[in-house]
Amino acid sequence: MTSGEGRTAGDGEQDGGQVGERTMSRPVGWWLKEADASLDAALDAALKGTDVDRREWQVLATLARGPVKRSTLLAALASFDPPEVLDRVLGGVLARGWVEESGDVLGLTGEGSAQQQAVRPRVQEVRSRVSEVLPQEDYVQLLSLLARLVNGLRSTS
Numbered sequence: 001m002t003s004g005e006g007r008t009a010g011d012g013e014q015d016g017g018q019v020g021e022r023t024m025s026r027p028v029g030w031w032l033k034e035a036d037a038s039l040d041a042a043l044d045a046a047l048k049g050t051d052v053d054r055r056e057w058q059v060l061a062t063l064a065r066g067p068v069k070r071s072t073l074l075a076a077l078a079s080f081d082p083p084e085v086l087d088r089v090l091g092g093v094l095a096r097g098w099v100e101e102s103g104d105v106l107g108l109t110g111e112g113s114a115q116q117q118a119v120r121p122r123v124q125e126v127r128s129r130v131s132e133v134l135p136q137e138d139y140v141q142l143l144s145l146l147a148r149l150v151n152g153l154r155s156t157s
Contacts, residue, residue, distance in 0.1 A: 047123075052116075057119060059090060059099065060093070060119075062076055070105075071104070074086050074090075097111050098112030
């Protein structure tokens with residue numbers, strides 16, 4: 001099922017403090033996959049018509065914080081894609097002249113910084129939509145719960 005298919009009013013919504021029956025009928029894994037797919041789709045839509053795709057955005061945004069070792073960048077993005085995909089994306093942004101590599105350190109070029117700044121408002125629109133749906137307190141609680149779930153499952157495996 002793709003994001004949004006088969007949903008009815010009330011999915012994921014609270015009514016009078018009670019979580020809807022349909023919300024509870026889905027396992028946590030389903031909601032995690034739906035949230036991930038929804039975020040991906042929103043970012044893909046926001047970046048449509050630009051020269052930057054979601055994976056390239058992740059590289060540009062990470063490097064906008066400052067130059068890093070290649071291994072550090074790959075580790076930071078490892079949860080999003082397998083190494084072969086990250087290598088291909090990195091090769092693409094290097095070939096486009098958006099990123100430069102000196103020794104083992106990667107950094108944005110002027111053109112890469114310009115691309116990152118040009119698409120940043122589009123990504124910020126997606127983040128604003130997330131903030132509308134999840135006010136700060138809910139967002140912090142969600143991250144805390146997800147971190148607890150991840151850490152709890154990792155400790156038992």
